[in-house]
Amino acid sequence: MADEVVTQFKENYVNTRAGKIALVTMDNGFDYKKPNTFGAGGLASLNACLDRIAQEAEVKALVLTGKVFIFAVGADLTQVETIKTSEEAKAVAQMGHAAFKRLMDLPYPTVAAINGATMGGGLEIALACKYRTISSGVTALALPECFIGLIPGWGGTTLLPKLIGPEKALQVIIYNALNNNRMLDGKAAFELGIADRIFEPVDFLDKSIEFAVGLLEGSEKVERPEPDFSGVDALCDAAKGFADSKTHGMAPAPYKAIEIIRKTGSISVDEGFALEDEALGELIISPQCRASVYSFDLVQRRAKRPVGVPEGFPSPVNKIGVLGAGLMGSQLALLFLRRMRVPIVIKDIKQEFVDKGLAYIQGELGKMADKGKLDRNQIPWLFGLVQGTLDYADMADCDFIIEAVLEEMPVKKKVFAELEEAVGENCIFATNTSSLPITEMSSDLRHPERVVGFHFFNPVAVLPLLEIIRGEKTNDQTLVTAFDIARKIGKRAVLCKDRPAFVVNRLLIRMMVVNWDLVDEGNTFQEIDANLIKLGAPMPPFVLLALVGPAVGMHALETLAAAFPERYHVSENLRKLVEMKKPGVYGPDGNVDPEYAAALKVAEPPKKASAQEMIDRVCEAVTEEIDIMLREGVVAGPEEIDLCMIMGAGYPFWNGGITKFLDYSGYSEKVLGRKFHPDK
């Protein structure tokens, strides 16, 4: 456990025309990159500060604010794993309540001046003040607790509905949190009624102090609409339905928050706080909370410093080539263009393909301008950086070339061989293969050390993951540059060994094999989809298959089946689907395509699996596969597996990606006799 970085509460006094005001700063002594958090030490500092202020004569008001750019971002999550029992967990909740309650009970006006990033306990301490001002420069304000397996349990679940009503409180506590932790900006928070005044950042604290003076003088009056609890049950039921759609009942936190919000209109603050204590007592020690904190740490910290990247300085990349102007190639060209703003050459074998790719890029740039994400005046210049060609010679001075041609080994080998004749020997070759081995792809090249795998996830602009694959001969300089490019294009890269289908596809396809087994045995697609969505993926498996495309999915499966015939095999029913060129198992009406249904061949009589059996079989297969992958050294550890599943497959925080879920659900011990993450 890391030692708590203690946020100190430091008071200074301002003598105003309305009397003495205590100006309290929360500051952990670091710059904005290490935001203020609250642990036991921070709360003790708050108590000591309030003790000192109580000794000071003639204090007329208190203004509470943060350090530069940061108000406070809530409880110190590094402490969560040290809490073992429900009693300890409840004590943490009570300790926060007790400290914030002192602030609530001060007999004079208290103003939280929300000057910067504010989350969780940071917002709760602001809610403990009688008034709030907010800077229009605030970009991140949230109660993210339900996103990480907790509830706002230092007063937020009780105080926010009492302040702004249940509808808006549910928006912040449930909807925003479960929508991938959506943030409010200062203006939105003000409009929701979270703050009483909004001021520009330039002299925000001056204005906030002036507001406190105005309150004392009576020139400032705060009028808030009475919160409307009349529709609270319907609102809470709707929120519960939303939580179901996001968590499938697999994460308890949002439900507990909703049930407290349901009651807030009819209970006292103290009663609300007692309910929060009870809820946190259970949630802090819940596996979903542990897994969420783990996931949060992975995404916030580990993903930013990829494991296994060699030391060194990246080579300059001043021109980029893209082979293949299809949808993937065009998306990649657009991404490099937007993020790196260097000349891009995009090559295909027919002018019409090139033209189509260029038209796509131009169209997307226009759409970005429509959304205000790009200055429209820049488009002619930016698009002018893109050159379409049929000739390798136009790529001669590229520093980095990525191929997005047909997913066939002979095709890939051919284009790389042709490319090598056209370009300099320091040009990096990246392949956007989803399953083909890099080592083999580069085996005939004079400079195989320049080849690296760049496996993006579709849609490229949305999913942050990039699997970077090191072939047997890939050298350090190529890798260092590859990771630098990944950073520049805003992707989170994970280093993978050159093993078939790398990480995400290998695992998703292993699950798919079990799913097709279940189909072959006579379970319906709907049954399988309805049960397996509970594992937390953003969509059910056969909906995902349609998104990927059955042919692409089967192609990758065949690669794996060739490599690992004992665990991967192609169902005849899948083969049939591909042969029939169906876009998926379901038709446009959501029912199984009738032609395909007629062609299905399943066990007779059907061997039906229960919901639990389905989940068990998928989880056991995945447990086995992850263990094999870790022994093969595909990635550095289970953390990288989880990062890939969160960032590339959209797996939820409360599963900890996947290995934490397999641990806390008992699968790893059942299959392997041990956990992926041994208990500390």
Added chain:
Amino acid sequence: MTRELNEVYLVDAVRTAFGRAGQKGIFWLTRADDMVVKVIRTLLERNPQVPPERIDDNVWGATTQWGDQGLTMGRTTVVLSGLPVSVPGVSVDRMCAGGMTAACFGASEIAVGAADIVIAGGVEHMGHHPMGEGADPNPRFIAEKLVDTSALNMGMTAENLHDLHPEITKEMCDEYAMLCQQKAKKAYDEGKIQRMIAPMTVWTENGWKVADTDEQPRPNTTMEGLRDLRTPFRVKGRVTAGNSSGLNDGAAGVLLASGRACEELGLKPRMRLVNYAFAGVKPEIMGIGPIPATKKVLERSGMKFDDLDIIELNEAFAVQAIAFMNEFGMKFPDDPRLNKWGGAIAFGHPLASSGCRLMAHLALLFEEDPSAKYGLTTMCVGLGQGGSVIWENVQG
């Protein structure tokens, strides 16, 4: 095409508190340009009749123009203050008289009809930018004996001034300094100074604090205390920290407008610019600068010294103030016309900001005494200059 010159009015003058330079000063972790922004925004808040888009120029002086005082601060602070991008900005430098020069520059723009409304001021964060920081004096200064080595050290120039005026003793300087501190304390106690200060919430090692009071004043100064201070510039010298201004951080600015703009927008001008003059003197005795500058501006204005009812003189050093008093026959040590609320020895002297501080004092002194008709703001400048501006009280 012929044209008439326009009258120029000072509508308002505001400053930050003046802090002590260095790590212990309240502005140590605050940027100079942010202090300028505070002054600009306060001027506009206090004069809401002025539409920001009507500001024709934003003129700022600073002695050191890089880091947080660089990048053409007159322009950067337009953007940082939230003024419309259509407002232009410029930086000027006449060392200590940077703010005074900025005001005169803006006034000249208005006078010739190039502008109607101008914000002008000066700033110096001497904690971030110690005197002479980054300077690379031409070796010819010394090789060709163009100036004495002492010319670049302001304290030494004050000692030189003592040499020139042996009648001005260290005791006289100490007495002058003590009275200055007393006058400043009285003015503070009566709430005079607070009227011109814009309180600014600033980040410090100990959290946010409000800078609303000058850090330099030493109201308990005694002759005994002053007597024993070191004379750092010479052995057995006469210039001490006690009878000099300090090293400070601060910003001060003014809002200037043409008569036409005042009328149109309903602005209540405080004083009218009569004329200004700058004059050069030997760099080794730069403190004498206000004398020729004042003579020059009086002559150009067709006025005599006795026409002036109020004098705001920047006290870089007491010796320089006393030399000025002697030259113009003012009564030592406390001529009632001079620095009624104290001067730079008490408040401090953040170089380029001081010129506009003097204007703030004069504007409020005019308000207190409607019978006072003319006033002077004057100061000396490093490397041997003086600057003097005559103003007419229009708050009758």
